[in-house]
Every structure is written in structure tokens, then in C-alpha cells.
Amino acid sequence: MFEQTMFYLFAIVSVIAALFVVAGKNPISCAIALIVTLGALAGVFVLQEAHFVATIQVLVYAGAIMVLFVFVIMLLNLGPEDLEKTPRFSRLKGAGGIFAAAGAALLAWNFVSYAARAARVGPGFGGLAQISQKLFTEYIIPFEAISAVLMAAVVGAVVIAKREL
Amino acid sequence: MEKYLWAIPLLPLLGAGINGFGALTGALSRRAVNIIACTVVGIAFVLACLVNWELAQQAGHGGAPQLVSTWFEWIAAGSFSVDAALLVDPLAGVMLLVVTGVGFLIHVYSTGYMAHDPAYARYFAFINLFTFAMLLLVMGENLVLMFVGWEGVGLCSYLLIGFWFTDTEKAYAGKKAFVVNRVGDFGFLLGLFVLYWGLKEQGIDATLSIVGLREIVGANAISGAVITTVCLLLFVGATGKSAQIPLYVWLPDAMAGPTPVSALIHAATMVTAGVYMISRLSFLYLQSPLAMTVVACVGAATALYAATIGLTQFDIKKVLAYSTVSQLGYMFLAVGLGAFSAGIFHLVTHAFFKACLFLGSGAVIHAMGGEQDIRRMGGLRAKIPYTYWTFLLATIAIAGVFGTSGFMSKDEILAAALAANPDYTLVPGWLLYSIGTLGALLTTFYMFRLVFLTFFGDFRGGKDLEHHVHESPWSMVVPLIVLAALSIVGGLMNVPEILHGDERLHHWLSGAAPSVARVDVVGHGAEIGLMVALQVLILGTIALAYRMYLKSPAIPQRAAKVLGGVPYRLSYHKYYVDEIYDTLIVRPLHSISRVFLWGNVDVKIVDGSINGMARVVRYASDLLGRLQTGQLNGYAFSIVVGMVAILAYVAVK
Amino acid sequence: MVSTSHLLILSAVLFALGMAGVVIRRNVIIVMMCIELMLNAVNVSFVAFARQLGSIDGHIIVFFVMAVAAAEAGVGLALVIAMFRHKSTVNLDHVNLMKG
Known part of the structure; x- marks a missing residue:
């Protein structure tokens, strides 16, 4: 309830x-x-x-x-x-x-x-242990890819927002 | 021998290819062009002789002699099949000899006549190509191949009439010949279509092969109406190609081409294609008395009509042109009467003497430095004796003086008219005979008028021109002599029975084109009497021409005046036929084309539809372009619309 | 316990709200916030299904969505700054270089 x-x-x-x-x-x-x-x-x-x-x-x-x-x-x-x-x-x-x-x-x-x-x-469903278990085994490649995406976004954001384009 | 049949047409084609290459690149010397052009036709002539010898061998063994050579299947569409095949029977064999033999002589003559022309190689390329097309027409085993040759000779005729195309008038003459021939060719093509359709309609395996058709017609398998229609349509093609009423108007203008061309194409070979075609399809024409009668009547009418025009012309080549039209009329009269061998006989002798006359006129023109008006000639007898003698002999032949080839062949035709077979000729034979006789007398008159004005009397061309006059080179004289000799003795190949001859040509052709006109209705005595009477009349006509044009040259003018000028002017202006055609056909067509077809159909419908389509596309893209606003919200909105539509579909489903 | 359909209805309502915002708002920053809203609505569905199916994979997808959202927000806001610097506006109506 x-x-x-x-x-x-x-x-x-x-x-x-x-x-x-x-x-x-x-x-x-x-x-x-x-x-x-x-x-x-x-x-x-x-x-x-x-x-x-x-x-x-x-x-x-x-x-x-x-x-x-x-x-x-x-x-x-x-x-x-x-x-x-x-x-x-x-x-x-x-x-x-x-x-x-x-x-x-x-x-x-x-x-x-x-x-x-x-x-x-x-x-333990939805807990850190369970998610980490999956993230670093089954989903390791998307996980690494996401890090690359984030890196690219950081670099891109800096370049785009720079005062002198 | 069958294997080598193909060499006969293909050799001239090879020559045309090589000379054409020479004309485009200028890589060949005149000598090389000469040798190639004459050699290919010469070899073709030798092969033609061999073919005829072979046919004679076959005939000796009994049975109908014929050689067939199939190269490959040319057109295959469903049940319809056309082979690239050649068929040589005695009829085609005779024609082969004429085309290659006379053709060879004219090639030789051309090497002299065209010697100073800059477009030498082009000329020989065209004339070799013509020989190829003509041989294809003659030898084609089916009507389709014949039609290819038929169109090919028309093309070459056009190219050679307009050979000196920088002269607008000559280019125009070529165009006229082409257009008038198209009218006839369309008739020919329609004839083929109707024939094919008629065969299909009656459930017969349709074929356009001549041998096949002969079998089908022999079995009485086609209805008479179809045959009559086909024959009349094919005859329309023949009137175009062979310059008969009403499509003869192009031939006099065709004299704009080089004179050897006039001799080869417009006297000896191409214009006889119609006669040849009817003889080749004699089995078809014999089924339709109506078509036969039409052919005979048109032929007789043309023979007389063209002769009356020839009386008053002053251009040496124009006189010969009308003479050719007239003589072709005789040939059609003969084949229309069912006397195919007489028609072909006249075709052959006409090829001899008319080629000789044309080549002679070419030699005269050559001597006169291009002058063609006989009012400026005269007295050339002494200056160019070889030309004079050959021309005179050919004139005697065409006039039909006793013993010459012209006598033999024309007499044969007139005899056939007199003895017309009422089963095939629906008009009385004596009428055709009278017209033919009158035409023959007119022919004699205008031909001797031509000779007297050209070679006798005093020179009327002025002093400068008189010094220029010279005899032609040997390359031109030798063919003249050969042709003149043939004009005189060529008749011996078919001496009529009435003169106790053996009628060799008649028997030779009896298999390929059997003649039907031989019903003895007058008897030998009357026939000989008429023949003698005609000879007397001919000699009298010659004397009349001599008196009018040499003894007292004032008579013709007085005669023209006495006749009130009207008949004279009608004849001189060729009955105003060109003007009538111009008013009745050319101008209305022209204005319809300009006002209606161009002004309305082309501008409004054709251009309008294309412009309209462009306009629709422009408006549509304007509208669609408005959708691309550059507003991101708008784009997002259209995504939402799509998404909602998909969801709605899923939800409803 | 809450049934999955309730969670899905919540997700749908939030998604529709975000979508409406994207379509009707003119301020580019608010449009981006609405996009975040839509992403979160989707996350709710993933979590709900993960619970229902007893599978942790849904949570991992949510994790990735968040990472991508972060990247998107970073780049997008950089673009907003660049745009503001050139046009002195954040109004989408004034940005129509792609007009046909």
C-alpha cells in the first residue's frame, strides 16, 4: 500500500x-x-x-x-x-x-x-554488484564505446564553444 | 556455283567500302580508285557469265534452272522468317548480265568522264554502292531483300543526282527524286504488308520468299482481291522507281547528276527495276487481269505522253530523259500484256542503246565544255566522229529501223499488243497497238531531231566554244563503240518467229516468266504487212525530221505558230505537270505543315506538353520546397505526425 | 505493488509532454530540456520492464541512455552557445539556414 x-x-x-x-x-x-x-x-x-x-x-x-x-x-x-x-x-x-x-x-x-x-x-536486484557484473562482462564493448562517445563529446563541445571558431 | 553467288553483290560493296574510305581520307590515288572500281564490277560480270553458263547447263539437263544460296537467317520473329538468300533464275541471270555488263562499261566510261572532278573517289564509292544495291534487288530471294535493294538504289540515285550538291538546283533535284521515290516505295511496302496479312488471314504459313510465294499462288491459295491489291500496290512502287505516270516527274530532273549516272541508273538499270519486279512476280500478276490491264494502260499512256514532251525539249539530256520514260512505258506495256520476255528483251536492248545515247550525250557535253542546249550545238559530226557514229547507230536502234535491236524488241511488244490475250487484258489490243505505234513514230521523230540539231548543220555555239570542242579520251570512246555495236546486233538474241528466228530469249525466260500474250489473232500475213507499214512510216518520219530541221529550219517555228502555240506550249512546258503537282500537293502540304502541324500540333501540343510538364514540375517543387522551412519545430512536428500515424495503425490493428 | 501498465502510462504521458514541448517551444534550451524529458520517459519504461521480466539488462540500457544524454547535452549546449554568439538569440524561429 x-x-x-x-x-x-x-x-x-x-x-x-x-x-x-x-x-x-x-x-x-x-x-x-x-x-x-x-x-x-x-x-x-x-x-x-x-x-x-x-x-x-x-x-x-x-x-x-x-x-x-x-x-x-x-x-x-x-x-x-x-x-x-x-x-x-x-x-x-x-x-x-x-x-x-x-x-x-x-x-x-x-x-x-x-x-x-x-x-x-x-x-540484490538492481544493486551495484549485479549491474557491475553484467556491465563489465557482457556489455564491456558498449561500455568502452560509451567512454569513446563521451570523450568525443567533450572534445567537440570544447571546439564548438570556443570563442574563435 | 551457289557458294559464289554472294560474291557478285558483295564485290561491288567491297569496292564501295574501299573507295568510300579513299573518299574520306584521300588516301587513294585516282589510278587506284579506277582500278578498284572497275575491277570489282568486271569480276562481278565474269561471275555473272559463269552463273548464266551454269544455268544453261542445268537447262540442258532438263527442269527449271535455278540457283539458290542461303547465307544466314536474317530476320526471325515468331513464325515469320526471312533468310539472307539469293535466287538466280534465267530472268535474274539476264538482268545480272545487264547490270554488271553495262555497268562495267559505264564504270570504264566514268574514269574518263569524271577525270577532272575533285570528288573522284566519292563518285566511284557511290556508283559501286549502287551496283551492289542493284544486284541485291535483282538477286534477292525474297521480297524483303529485294526491298532492301530497292531502297538502296533509291538512296544511291539520290546521292548521285545531287552529286554536285553545292549547286542548289542539283541538290534540289536529288531531293525531288528521293521524295517522289518515297511515295512509290511506300506503295511497295504496303504491298508487302498486305501480302503478308493476306496470307496470314487465310491461315497460310506466311512467307515472302519468291519460290515459296510461287508455290502458294500456284495452289490458288490466295483470294483474288488480295492479289489484285498487292499487285496494284507493288505497281505503285514500280511507277515511282521506273518513272511512270503519275510519278515520272523526278526522272527529267534527275539529269542534274553526272551523265554516266544518268546512263547507268536512270536509263539502263535502276529505272527498269519496276519492269523486272513485275516479271519476277509474274506468277502473282498473272492471277489478276485487272492489275495487268492497269500496268499495260499506264505503260502505253506513259509511252505516248512522254514522247510528246520529248518533241520540244532543247536540253540534250532532257530529251533523252523523256525518251527513257517513254521506253519504260513500252516495257510496262509489254509486261502488262503478259509478254514478259518481250518486256525484258526491250529492257536489255534499251539498256544498250539508251546507255549508248546517254554516254554519247555525255561525250557531247564533255566536248562542249558543259553546254547541254542543243540550240547552241550543230555540226559536231566532223569534230567528234566517234561520238557521232555511235550516237547515230544508237538512234537508229531506238527508232526501230529494221534489223536493229530496237526493231526486234519494239516489234515484239507491238505484236504482243496486237495479239493481246483477252483473258489478261481487259482493253482492246488494237488500241494499245495504235498508241504504241504512234509513240514509236514520235520517238523516231524527236530522236532524229536531236541528231540533226546536234551533229548536222552549222555550229551555233560561237567561236570560243568551237575551238574547245574535242573528241573524248579512249576510256570514253571504247564503251560507246561496244554499246553501239550491241545496239545494232543485240537484237539477234531474240529474233522473232515471224522472221524465222528461234526466239532464244523468249524460250530462255519461259520458265521464270512465262508469256501469255501469244494468241495468234491476226495471222502472219497481216503481221508482216503491219511491220512493213511501220517501217515505211518510220523512214518517212526520219525524212520529215530531216526536212524540218536541216532543209528548212523555219518550219518548226511555223508549225508551232500554226498549231496556235497551245499544244506546243503544253509540250514545251511538260504539260505543266510540275506546276500542277506543286499547286495540288506540295503547296497544300506545305501550308498544312506550316500552319496546322507546326503552328498547332508542334507548338501547342508537342512543345506545349513538354513545357507544361516542366511547369508542373516547377510548381510542384515550389510547393514541396515550401515544406522545407528550416524550422526545426516543423520538422519535429512532421516526425510526430508520422509517429502518431504508425501508432494509430498499430492501435487499430 | 504497482502494475507495469501504470508505469507505462506514466512513461507515455511524460514522453508525450516532452514531445509536445519539442514541437511547440521556441527556446532552444527548453527544447533540449524536453528532449531530456523524453529520454527519461523511455528510461521509466525500461526500468518497469526490467522489474517485470526480472532482468537487469534494462537497467544497463538506462545507464547507456544516460551516458548518451550527457554527451548530447554537452555538445548541444556548446552548439547553443555558438549559435547565441553568432545570432544573439536562442529563438529557433530565427535559425532557418536549412530553409529550402
């Missing part, structure tokens, strides 16, 4: 915060709302026995990535004044909203029928 209560709490928080991300006026507010969403989702992950994922969700996403966003927003010094000049939404607002809603409805409608109960999982 507790688990369900917590899930609905986190889910509602994350959806409301996501709505704010999409509709918010000030980028900083949006970024904060996104952090809230990510945090709430980290709670959902914990409820799903995904402890490791929840941890790096907080560390990498809510921590590192969102700091980067906020940093860039501050760097560009985008206040609400700058944004007042142009409308928040593009011309496609109406159509986009309807289509997104339709997409969500369709997705959800497909999933409602998928009512299988969650399987019982053993102790």
Missing part, C-alpha cells in the same frame, strides 16, 4: 513538473522544474528496485547535466525580458499539442491492456 501511495505521489509530481517544463516562461524555472521531475522519477526508480539507476539519476542527471543547463542559461543571461519579445510557443502550438495528446493517448491506450503483474525479483 505504501509503495502504491508513494508511486502515485511521485508520478503526479513528475507530471506536474514536466508540464511546467513544457509550458514555463522562464528558462531557469523550467530547469528547476525539470530537476524536480528527474528527482521524482528517481523516487519511482527506487520503488522499482532500480537502486543503482536511481542513484546515477540523481548524480548524473539532476546533478551534472542540469547544472550544465543552468550554467548555460546563466551564461547567456536569458531573463524573462528577453523572452517577452517573442511568444513562448510557435505557430504549431495548437496542432502540436493536439498531436502530442493524441500520441500520448494512443501510447497509453496500448499500454493499459498490458496489465501483467510485476515478477518477484530476488535480493
Whole structure:
């Protein structure tokens, strides 16, 4: 019962915060709302026995990535004044909203029928040991590839953002 | 022997290839061109003699002599198959001798006549190519191969009429010949189509092979209507190629080409292709009395009609051209009467004397430095004696004076007309006989007018020209002598029965083209009487021409005046046929082409559709280009649309 | 215990919200945040399925998605800076060099 209560709490928080991300006026507010969403989702992950994922969700996403966003927003010094000049939404607002809603409805409608109960999982599921076990044996090559991707991204970001291109 | 049949047409083709190479690169000397051009035709002549000897051997053993040589299967489409094959029977054998023999003499003559022409190699390439095409026409075993030769000689005729193409008028004459021939060739082609269709329609294994057709027709397997249609359509082709009414208009203009060309193509060989074709398909024509009658009537009409025009022309070659049209008319009269051997006989003798006349006129033109108007000639008898004597002998032959080849062949035709077989000729024979006789007298008159004006009297071309006049080189004189001799004695090959001859040619051709006209209706006495009367009339006509053009040259002008000028002017202006064709056909076609076809069909429909398509593409790309806004949201939106569509599909399914 | 379909509905709703944001927002930084939102929505599905199937592989995929998201965010934000430096704007309407 507790688990369900917590899930609905986190889910509602994350959806409301996501709505704010999409509709918010000030980028900083949006970024904060996104952090809230990510945090709430980290709670959902914990409820799903995904402890490791929840941890790096907080560390990498809510921590590192969102700091980067906020940093860039501050760097560009985008206040609400700058944004007042142009409308928040593009011309496609109406159509986009309807289509997104339709997409969500369709997705959800497909999933409602998928009512299988969650399987019982053993102790240590989603823990560091289990994930490391897999990551460094079965998934070692994608893991190394990801490191290369990250390295390339770092170099690329530096080059692109350099003042003299 | 069959194996070497192919060498006969292919040798001239080889010569054409080598000379053509020489013409393009200039790598061959005149001497080399001479040797190649004459040698290939000479060898072809020798082979033709061998072929005929072989045929004679076969005939000696009994049975119908014929040689067939199949090289390869040329066209194979379903049940329809055409072989590249040659068929030589006595008819083709005779024709082979004419084409290669007279052709050889004219090649030799050309080496002298064209000696100063810069495009020497090109000339011989063309004329060798012509020989090849003509031999293909003669020897082709099926109508398709014959048609290839038929078109080939038309092409070479066009190339050689317009040989001096820098002169617009000559180039135009070549074009005219080509276009008029196209009209006829279209008839020929339609004839082939109808024949093929007619055979298919009646469930017969369609073939265009001559031997095969002969069997089918022999079994009475084709309906009469189809045969009549086919024969008439093929005859349309013959009127084009052989310059008969109504398609004769190109031949007088074709005299724009070099004179040896006129002799070879437009007198001796190509223009006789129609006569040859009808004789070769005699088995087909004999099934259709209507077509036979049409052929005979057109031939007789042309014979008389062209002769009346020849009376008043002043261009030496034009006179000969109309004479050729007229003589071809006699040949068609003969084959139309079913007297195929008489037609072919006249074809052969005509090849002799008309080639001689043309080559003689060429020698005159050569001597006169290019002058062709007989009003500026006169008295050339003493200056160019060889030319004069050969020309005179050939004239006597064409006039049909007793004993010459022209007498033998023309008499044969007239006798056939008199003795026309009513089963095959639907008009009375005496009518055709009268027309033929009148034409013969007119022929005598205008030919002697030509001789008297050219070689007798005083020179009328002025002092400068008079010094220029000279006899031609031996390369030109020798062929003249040979042809003149043949003009006189060539008739001996077919001395008529009435003169106690053995009619060798007639019997020789009886297998390939059996004659049907021989129904004795007049009796020997009357026939001899008519023959004698005709001889007297011919001699009288010669005397008349002598009196009019030598004794008192004022008579022709007075005669022209007395006749009110109308018939004279009609004849002089060739009955205004060119003008009539121009008004009735050329101009309407031209204006239809310009106003309707170009103005509407081409500009609006053809160009319009292409421009319209371009415009549609441009508008479409304008519209599609608008989709590419550069707005990332827009692109994302289209992805979403696609995704939702897929999801909707999955969900509904 | 929460059934998988509830988690999937949450995932769908979040994904649709992110998608709507990508389509309708003009500020490029917010568009990028919406992309992060969509990636997280997908992560929720992976985690839910990992739980249901008792397989840890779903978590590993989530790990990779996060790594790629990090790389994407780094490069993307560098691009935003470069773009801002050239155009003095983060409004996507003013960036239409790819217009046909």
C-alpha cells in the first residue's frame, strides 16, 4: 500500500513538473522544474528496485547535466525580458499539442491492456554488484564505446564553444 | 556455283567500302580508285557469265534452272522468317548480265568522264554502292531483300543526282527524286504488308520468299482481291522507281547528276527495276487481269505522253530523259500484256542503246565544255566522229529501223499488243497497238531531231566554244563503240518467229516468266504487212525530221505558230505537270505543315506538353520546397505526425 | 505493488509532454530540456520492464541512455552557445539556414 501511495505521489509530481517544463516562461524555472521531475522519477526508480539507476539519476542527471543547463542559461543571461519579445510557443502550438495528446493517448491506450503483474525479483536486484557484473562482462564493448562517445563529446563541445571558431 | 553467288553483290560493296574510305581520307590515288572500281564490277560480270553458263547447263539437263544460296537467317520473329538468300533464275541471270555488263562499261566510261572532278573517289564509292544495291534487288530471294535493294538504289540515285550538291538546283533535284521515290516505295511496302496479312488471314504459313510465294499462288491459295491489291500496290512502287505516270516527274530532273549516272541508273538499270519486279512476280500478276490491264494502260499512256514532251525539249539530256520514260512505258506495256520476255528483251536492248545515247550525250557535253542546249550545238559530226557514229547507230536502234535491236524488241511488244490475250487484258489490243505505234513514230521523230540539231548543220555555239570542242579520251570512246555495236546486233538474241528466228530469249525466260500474250489473232500475213507499214512510216518520219530541221529550219517555228502555240506550249512546258503537282500537293502540304502541324500540333501540343510538364514540375517543387522551412519545430512536428500515424495503425490493428 | 501498465502510462504521458514541448517551444534550451524529458520517459519504461521480466539488462540500457544524454547535452549546449554568439538569440524561429 505504501509503495502504491508513494508511486502515485511521485508520478503526479513528475507530471506536474514536466508540464511546467513544457509550458514555463522562464528558462531557469523550467530547469528547476525539470530537476524536480528527474528527482521524482528517481523516487519511482527506487520503488522499482532500480537502486543503482536511481542513484546515477540523481548524480548524473539532476546533478551534472542540469547544472550544465543552468550554467548555460546563466551564461547567456536569458531573463524573462528577453523572452517577452517573442511568444513562448510557435505557430504549431495548437496542432502540436493536439498531436502530442493524441500520441500520448494512443501510447497509453496500448499500454493499459498490458496489465501483467510485476515478477518477484530476488535480493540484490538492481544493486551495484549485479549491474557491475553484467556491465563489465557482457556489455564491456558498449561500455568502452560509451567512454569513446563521451570523450568525443567533450572534445567537440570544447571546439564548438570556443570563442574563435 | 551457289557458294559464289554472294560474291557478285558483295564485290561491288567491297569496292564501295574501299573507295568510300579513299573518299574520306584521300588516301587513294585516282589510278587506284579506277582500278578498284572497275575491277570489282568486271569480276562481278565474269561471275555473272559463269552463273548464266551454269544455268544453261542445268537447262540442258532438263527442269527449271535455278540457283539458290542461303547465307544466314536474317530476320526471325515468331513464325515469320526471312533468310539472307539469293535466287538466280534465267530472268535474274539476264538482268545480272545487264547490270554488271553495262555497268562495267559505264564504270570504264566514268574514269574518263569524271577525270577532272575533285570528288573522284566519292563518285566511284557511290556508283559501286549502287551496283551492289542493284544486284541485291535483282538477286534477292525474297521480297524483303529485294526491298532492301530497292531502297538502296533509291538512296544511291539520290546521292548521285545531287552529286554536285553545292549547286542548289542539283541538290534540289536529288531531293525531288528521293521524295517522289518515297511515295512509290511506300506503295511497295504496303504491298508487302498486305501480302503478308493476306496470307496470314487465310491461315497460310506466311512467307515472302519468291519460290515459296510461287508455290502458294500456284495452289490458288490466295483470294483474288488480295492479289489484285498487292499487285496494284507493288505497281505503285514500280511507277515511282521506273518513272511512270503519275510519278515520272523526278526522272527529267534527275539529269542534274553526272551523265554516266544518268546512263547507268536512270536509263539502263535502276529505272527498269519496276519492269523486272513485275516479271519476277509474274506468277502473282498473272492471277489478276485487272492489275495487268492497269500496268499495260499506264505503260502505253506513259509511252505516248512522254514522247510528246520529248518533241520540244532543247536540253540534250532532257530529251533523252523523256525518251527513257517513254521506253519504260513500252516495257510496262509489254509486261502488262503478259509478254514478259518481250518486256525484258526491250529492257536489255534499251539498256544498250539508251546507255549508248546517254554516254554519247555525255561525250557531247564533255566536248562542249558543259553546254547541254542543243540550240547552241550543230555540226559536231566532223569534230567528234566517234561520238557521232555511235550516237547515230544508237538512234537508229531506238527508232526501230529494221534489223536493229530496237526493231526486234519494239516489234515484239507491238505484236504482243496486237495479239493481246483477252483473258489478261481487259482493253482492246488494237488500241494499245495504235498508241504504241504512234509513240514509236514520235520517238523516231524527236530522236532524229536531236541528231540533226546536234551533229548536222552549222555550229551555233560561237567561236570560243568551237575551238574547245574535242573528241573524248579512249576510256570514253571504247564503251560507246561496244554499246553501239550491241545496239545494232543485240537484237539477234531474240529474233522473232515471224522472221524465222528461234526466239532464244523468249524460250530462255519461259520458265521464270512465262508469256501469255501469244494468241495468234491476226495471222502472219497481216503481221508482216503491219511491220512493213511501220517501217515505211518510220523512214518517212526520219525524212520529215530531216526536212524540218536541216532543209528548212523555219518550219518548226511555223508549225508551232500554226498549231496556235497551245499544244506546243503544253509540250514545251511538260504539260505543266510540275506546276500542277506543286499547286495540288506540295503547296497544300506545305501550308498544312506550316500552319496546322507546326503552328498547332508542334507548338501547342508537342512543345506545349513538354513545357507544361516542366511547369508542373516547377510548381510542384515550389510547393514541396515550401515544406522545407528550416524550422526545426516543423520538422519535429512532421516526425510526430508520422509517429502518431504508425501508432494509430498499430492501435487499430 | 504497482502494475507495469501504470508505469507505462506514466512513461507515455511524460514522453508525450516532452514531445509536445519539442514541437511547440521556441527556446532552444527548453527544447533540449524536453528532449531530456523524453529520454527519461523511455528510461521509466525500461526500468518497469526490467522489474517485470526480472532482468537487469534494462537497467544497463538506462545507464547507456544516460551516458548518451550527457554527451548530447554537452555538445548541444556548446552548439547553443555558438549559435547565441553568432545570432544573439536562442529563438529557433530565427535559425532557418536549412530553409529550402
